[in-house]
Amino acid sequence: MNADVGAVLPNIEDPQAAPFWNAARQGQLTMQRCLICRELRWTPQDTCPSCLSREYEWEVLSGKGKIYSHCTYYRVLNPAFTDVPYTVVMVELDEGPVIIGRLLNGPAEAMIDERVACAFSAISDEMTLVNFTLDK
Amino acid sequence: MGISPDTLAIVGIGRTAQGEHPGRTASSLAVEALAEALADAGITKDRLDGLITCKQMAGDGNDELVATTAGLHPKYSTTLDYGTCNFSLHQAQMVLRSGMASTIALTYGTNQRTDRFPFAGGRAPGAGSFSTPYGFAHVAGQAGMALQRWRHLYGTTEEEFAHIALSQREWAQLNPIALFKNPMTMEDYLAQPYLVDPLRRADITMISDGGVSLIVTTADRASEFTDRPIYLAGMAQVGATGSTFTQDDTVLRGWLRDVGDRVFESADLDRSDIDAVYIQDPTAVWPLQMLAHLGFQTPEDIGPWLAERHTYPGGNLPVNTNGGQLSEAYMWGWLHIFEGVQQLRGAADQRQINDARAVVYASTFAFVKAAASILVRGDS
Numbered sequence A: 001m002n003a004d005v006g007a008v009l010p011n012i013e014d015p016q017a018a019p020f021w022n023a024a025r026q027g028q029l030t031m032q033r034c035l036i037c038r039e040l041r042w043t044p045q046d047t048c049p050s051c052l053s054r055e056y057e058w059e060v061l062s063g064k065g066k067i068y069s070h071c072t073y074y075r076v077l078n079p080a081f082t083d084v085p086y087t088v089v090m091v092e093l094d095e096g097p098v099i100i101g102r103l104l105n106g107p108a109e110a111m112i113d114e115r116v117a118c119a120f121s122a123i124s125d126e127m128t129l130v131n132f133t134l135d136k
Numbered sequence B: 001m002g003i004s005p006d007t008l009a010i011v012g013i014g015r016t017a018q019g020e021h022p023g024r025t026a027s028s029l030a031v032e033a034l035a036e037a038l039a040d041a042g043i044t045k046d047r048l049d050g051l052i053t054c055k056q057m058a059g060d061g062n063d064e065l066v067a068t069t070a071g072l073h074p075k076y077s078t079t080l081d082y083g084t085c086n087f088s089l090h091q092a093q094m095v096l097r098s099g100m101a102s103t104i105a106l107t108y109g110t111n112q113r114t115d116r117f118p119f120a121g122g123r124a125p126g127a128g129s130f131s132t133p134y135g136f137a138h139v140a141g142q143a144g145m146a147l148q149r150w151r152h153l154y155g156t157t158e159e160e161f162a163h164i165a166l167s168q169r170e171w172a173q174l175n176p177i178a179l180f181k182n183p184m185t186m187e188d189y190l191a192q193p194y195l196v197d198p199l200r201r202a203d204i205t206m207i208s209d210g211g212v213s214l215i216v217t218t219a220d221r222a223s224e225f226t227d228r229p230i231y232l233a234g235m236a237q238v239g240a241t242g243s244t245f246t247q248d249d250t251v252l253r254g255w256l257r258d259v260g261d262r263v264f265e266s267a268d269l270d271r272s273d274i275d276a277v278y279i280q281d282p283t284a285v286w287p288l289q290m291l292a293h294l295g296f297q298t299p300e301d302i303g304p305w306l307a308e309r310h311t312y313p314g315g316n317l318p319v320n321t322n323g324g325q326l327s328e329a330y331m332w333g334w335l336h337i338f339e340g341v342q343q344l345r346g347a348a349d350q351r352q353i354n355d356a357r358a359v360v361y362a363s364t365f366a367f368v369k370a371a372a373s374i375l376v377r378g379d380s
């Protein structure tokens, strides 16, 4: 990515999203777990899509999982991301949810079912992205 | 077969030239198409008492704007932001059955090509704010993920998948208004670089400007307009299937099977009664998934079946005979219905399928919401 990435970064002051990005800055992958039905949910929202409760806690996850699918951008489709080629993966975490990040190893290593682990990439003082590397 | 006096009948169709319309608004293009549809139905705008518009992604095209532009004062009007003509037809059927209106115009216009709408740009809200920062932007990314997973599970090869883009290109060569008519061979296709691996340029919709409009009324009034009404014999939808692109069923869209089953049941027809299939195609992954999920093939068999050329001109299950969004024009599925009506009227010229009696059209809004319709001609 390049300097224009600021144009697409999320609002880290959003009350639902802030705890996730704050934890990422500390090197932790977190998601919300419902205190009533115990469902782990992703992406962040204030209501449990399973039981509609608004009582939840943030839980620290293992940060490990396997590649569910992947794709590699060869053309710049968004001016914020000129560093093609880059590979985006959907990772099925050991705890269940599927999360999206980049595979830092690159396109040749992207294979479905490969084990991966979180790699935290600080892009500014405020913002750390949750990427992945192969976990061998 | 499910045609009752209050069944929706399409009695007029209209479209603008497709391509580039510098300086035009989406509403202006929608109204130009509306004028064509009125002429096709043999009526003036005073006869309309309903209006259902579809906004373009960029936002323009709501019912107040279109009604103002066209000088309409309907008893009923509304706007869908994901019409794809499918949801629009279903809305019209419900309005006709309610009695709130009896002669309804459906419209869509887009100027997103000359207006340079940023389809992959900007800060994403909600769930997208957890994927866009990684460069996971543009529908090609989601479609690429879906195809990669599909191929892993079901074994569809690159060459088998190519037949979707290739067959639609062959159909487009028979369609005078299609924008992409250059011949494309398998070798040409495979020589194209990846845009987003595993997708090439040929697998992804073009962006163009234009408008489409339909005039619909109830079956018992249809003969006042035309001797070739086309009926909405069946319809089915699913409202949403999960809000984020992070669930197995969202990526693979297995839930479309239920929409397929219900649309055929509602029309009291079988898959074998269908003469042509229309599938809204922002990418070629949509026809791949939907041909399987609508029940025409299993996910495992669809690849080899595509390679047998059933979907091409002369095949026994023509798909997107207009060329679709991959080769005809970017009309968010509206020209698919236009073409289905032409085929059922027997007015599709070089593309005409022998004795077309019934067609099915399926579309989705992103990966979470779907609609399917079955259209039939009156004597079927």
Ligand SMILES: [Zn+2]
Residues within 6 Å of the ligand: A034, A035, A036, A037, A038, A039, A048, A049, A050, A051, A052, A053
């Ligand atoms: Zn709950």
